[in-house]
Amino acid sequence: MSAGYNFGFLDEHAKKEVRRAILKAISTPGYQVPYSSREMPMGRGFGTGGLQLTLSLIGADDTLKVIDQGSDDSVNAVNLRQFIEMTCPGIDTTTHLCEATLIQSRHRIPETPLKPEQVLVLQVPYPDPLVVVEPSEDKRKIMHGEADYARLLVKLYEDIVKFDEITISHRYPTRINDHYVIDPSPIPRWDVPKLDNSPALVLFGAGREKKIYAVPPHTKGEPLAFEDVPFRVESFNDAQGKRRACARCGATDSFLDEFMNEDGSKRYQCSDSDYCDETLQANKTTEATTYA
Amino acid sequence: MGYVAIKGGGQAIQGAEEVLEALRTAEGEHGTPLTTQAIENQLRLLTSRIVSEGGLYHPQLAALAIKQSQGDTLEAAFALRAYRSTKPRLLETSAQDTGSMRLIRRISSAFKDIPGGQMLGPTYDYALRLMRLDLANESPESFRAVAHEFLAETPEPNLPDTYPKVVEALRAEGLLPPVENHTETPFDITREPLIFPVPRSAALATMARAETGSILALAYSNMRGYGDVHPTVAELRVGYLPVMLPHPITGEPVEVGEVLMTECEVVAMYEDDDAKGAPTFTLGYGACFGHNEVKAIAMAILDRALQKGMRDGPSNPSEDPEFVLLHIDGVDSMGFASHYKMPHYVTFQSDMDRLRNTQEKHESVKKQDVNEGVQ
Numbered sequence: 001m002s003a004g005y006n007f008g009f010l011d012e013h014a015k016k017e018v019r020r021a022i023l024k025a026i027s028t029p030g031y032q033v034p035y036s037s038r039e040m041p042m043g044r045g046f047g048t049g050g051l052q053l054t055l056s057l058i059g060a061d062d063t064l065k066v067i068d069q070g071s072d073d074s075v076n077a078v079n080l081r082q083f084i085e086m087t088c089p090g091i092d093t094t095t096h097l098c099e100a101t102l103i104q105s106r107h108r109i110p111e112t113p114l115k116p117e118q119v120l121v122l123q124v125p126y127p128d129p130l131v132v133v134e135p136s137e138d139k140r141k142i143m144h145g146e147a148d149y150a151r152l153l154v155k156l157y158e159d160i161v162k163f164d165e166i167t168i169s170h171r172y173p174t175r176i177n178d179h180y181v182i183d184p185s186p187i188p189r190w191d192v193p194k195l196d197n198s199p200a201l202v203l204f205g206a207g208r209e210k211k212i213y214a215v216p217p218h219t220k221g222e223p224l225a226f227e228d229v230p231f232r233v234e235s236f237n238d239a240q241g242k243r244r245a246c247a248r249c250g251a252t253d254s255f256l257d258e259f260m261n262e263d264g265s266k267r268y269q270c271s272d273s274d275y276c277d278e279t280l281q282a283n284k285t286t287e288a289t290t291y292a
Numbered sequence: 293m294g295y296v297a298i299k300g301g302g303q304a305i306q307g308a309e310e311v312l313e314a315l316r317t318a319e320g321e322h323g324t325p326l327t328t329q330a331i332e333n334q335l336r337l338l339t340s341r342i343v344s345e346g347g348l349y350h351p352q353l354a355a356l357a358i359k360q361s362q363g364d365t366l367e368a369a370f371a372l373r374a375y376r377s378t379k380p381r382l383l384e385t386s387a388q389d390t391g392s393m394r395l396i397r398r399i400s401s402a403f404k405d406i407p408g409g410q411m412l413g414p415t416y417d418y419a420l421r422l423m424r425l426d427l428a429n430e431s432p433e434s435f436r437a438v439a440h441e442f443l444a445e446t447p448e449p450n451l452p453d454t455y456p457k458v459v460e461a462l463r464a465e466g467l468l469p470p471v472e473n474h475t476e477t478p479f480d481i482t483r484e485p486l487i488f489p490v491p492r493s494a495a496l497a498t499m500a501r502a503e504t505g506s507i508l509a510l511a512y513s514n515m516r517g518y519g520d521v522h523p524t525v526a527e528l529r530v531g532y533l534p535v536m537l538p539h540p541i542t543g544e545p546v547e548v549g550e551v552l553m554t555e556c557e558v559v560a561m562y563e564d565d566d567a568k569g570a571p572t573f574t575l576g577y578g579a580c581f582g583h584n585e586v587k588a589i590a591m592a593i594l595d596r597a598l599q600k601g602m603r604d605g606p607s608n609p610s611e612d613p614e615f616v617l618l619h620i621d622g623v624d625s626m627g628f629a630s631h632y633k634m635p636h637y638v639t640f641q642s643d644m645d646r647l648r649n650t651q652e653k654h655e656s657v658k659k660q661d662v663n664e665g666v667q
Contacts, residue, residue: 006378006379007618009377009378010377011377011378011379011380012380013380013381014377017483034485034487035480035485036481036483036485038376038377038484039370039373039374039376039377040374040377041371041374042622043370043626043627043628043629043630043631044623044626044628045625045627045628045629045631045632046627046630046634048627048629062593068634069635069636069637069638070636070638073301073302074300074302074635075304075634076302076634076635077301077303078301078302078305079301081307082302082305084556105294107534107636107638107639108590108638125628125631135614136488137487137488137614138488138489138614141487141657145412163653164652165646165648165649165650165653166654167641167646167650168646169639169642169645169646170638170642170643176651182458185445186636186638186639187638188638188639189640189642192641208624208627208628210485210486211485232643234642235645235649236644254445255638255641256641257609257637257638257641258644259640271638271641
């Protein structure tokens with residue numbers, strides 16, 4: 001099937017348009033740049049925005065990593081990676097973060113800090129954090145321009161009044177470079193601090209909603225919060241207040257997935273499969289050295 | 293210990309493809325593969341729907357899309373749309389005159405007698421929807437004889453090549469405002485995102501590619517009372533429109549092909565026009581690739597509703613350009629509905645964290661209340 005398709009599936013005009021939108025997005029951190037967004041051969045909502053970014057940026061000398069829910073092996077990650085391999089002959093793919101030049105991800109930022117030469121592409125279902133308080137895009141655009149996030153802050157305040165807690169679990173509104181508030185894509189709160197002053201460029205692509213935005217390297221990214229109610233990431237402490245460890249690699253510093261054992265008990269494991277493998281490998285090496 | 297539940301994605305996808313293919317061919321040795329010609333001709337209304345929703349006039353590829361998607365209209369239109377992404381834009385046509393259509397059908401519900409006459413043509417409108425059990429076991433011989441006999445019995449038609457447009461007659465009488473000459477380039481929805489407010493040309497283009505059921509539902513809401521267009525079909529025409537392109541050397545328009553299309557013009561009651569001139573009826577316009585009358589009518593009604601909404605602000609959903617135009621695309625809506633089937637482990641973990649936290653707080657407040665009650 002690959003015969004007959006242009007490198008990167010899209011025609012060159014389409015890729016050029018995406019790259020121009022990327023440049024604009026980098027120049028105005030957090031601003032949602034509209035672009036025409038071509039139809040891709042996978043469903044809207046399956047990462048078509050991220051995919052268009054990746055296909056427009058990737059060259060034959062790139063090494064690509066694709067993850068979904070932190071894992072390189074999940075169905076959608078496999079699907080996207082196979083499609084990119086098929087339409088971009090010559091590229092390398094990897095599951096090791098350290099080898100990748102381009103990383104496309106859904107719902108997670110890798111645990112290991114990114115390097116300056118890497119680019120992270122996040123898939124975005126809802127690009128606009130204001131959608132929870134204002135359904136009209138026309139009005140939201142004005143609010144963004146005026147940096148008017150009062151209604152969003154009121155929403156957070158109302159949460160505290162009702163639940164004594166900010167109930168936003170993921171897609172946590174984050175202010176970039178002291179102006180635009182972004183929807184950082186459905187990453188958990190755990191990953192939000194990684195956006196702040198990130199050494200790597202982070203790009204966001206919303207295919208269905210036709211928007212591209214960016215958090216450029218070394219740019220301030222600040223989750224919305226109040227002085228007396230700070231932003232908090234997910235807690236992985238047990239009832240005794242002890243930090244749970246990954247049942248596989250033993251890490252106590254990663255975002256954990258919760259699994260139900262057949263006997264009804266729970267088990268926790270790293271969501272980032274590459275990080276889990278790396279930690280496991282490091283532990284083995286340490287053990288081997290100890291025994292030697 | 294491996295990664296439970298998420299390993300083996302590649303194999304699973306491969307397996308899913310194989311089982312889909314096995315279902316497509318499940319008739320086994322007694323089966324006959326559907327030819328794309330059979331789909332294009334015998335399922336011509338389905339093909340029409342796909343070229344229109346796919347936004348690409350290519351009936352053969354549309355038929356193939358129907359075949360490979362096993363008849364799912366959303367999937368088929370989607371495949372055609374994705375194919376379109378791989379093709380560069382080479383040329384643009386100028387505005388085409390639908391007065392030059394070779395018609396297979398045209399009706400007006402506004403006048404009994406329209407210039408050129410009414411032509412019922414191929415329609416189910418007045419057919420009794422009784423099950424035609426004779427078709428269940430149709431023999432190839434009888435099938436082949438039908439069109440042959442029809443053509444043999446039909447007298448040599450003495451029909452004009454083109455028919456005048458009904459709305460022209462209304463314009464001539466001053467019942468409709470004269471055509472405004474628009475010089476601005478039409479909005480190209482395949483190259484520009486919709487940023488509201490959008491011009492009418494963007495709305496028309498978006499509706500022309502809309503999913504039939506979605507656009508019908510929104511138009512129906514207007515017909516039922518969430519709106520007040522109260523349309524009359526001035527003309528509905530179905531036929532082949534010659535597509536004209538400028539000749540590469542002379543620049544003269546030359547016919548490069550033709551597209552089957554449906555066009556509908558509805559006339560709606562006149563409105564206060566800020567005393568700008570004599571009151572006239574207002575027009576709603578609908579047109580799409582293929583033979584799809586319900587879609588063209590729905591589009592015409594929504595065009596009229598949206599023009600009102602764009603001018604006075606929307607007073608119901610069908611008059612709101614954002615509401616209508618962002619929710620009628622089949623590729624967008626089916627994709628997003630399907631995406632909920634993908635894993636959401638991480639976000640759900642995050643949801644549970646918030647809920648458990650809130651529950652704990654709730655519990656401790658309750659305990660506190662109980663303790664205070666005891667004192």
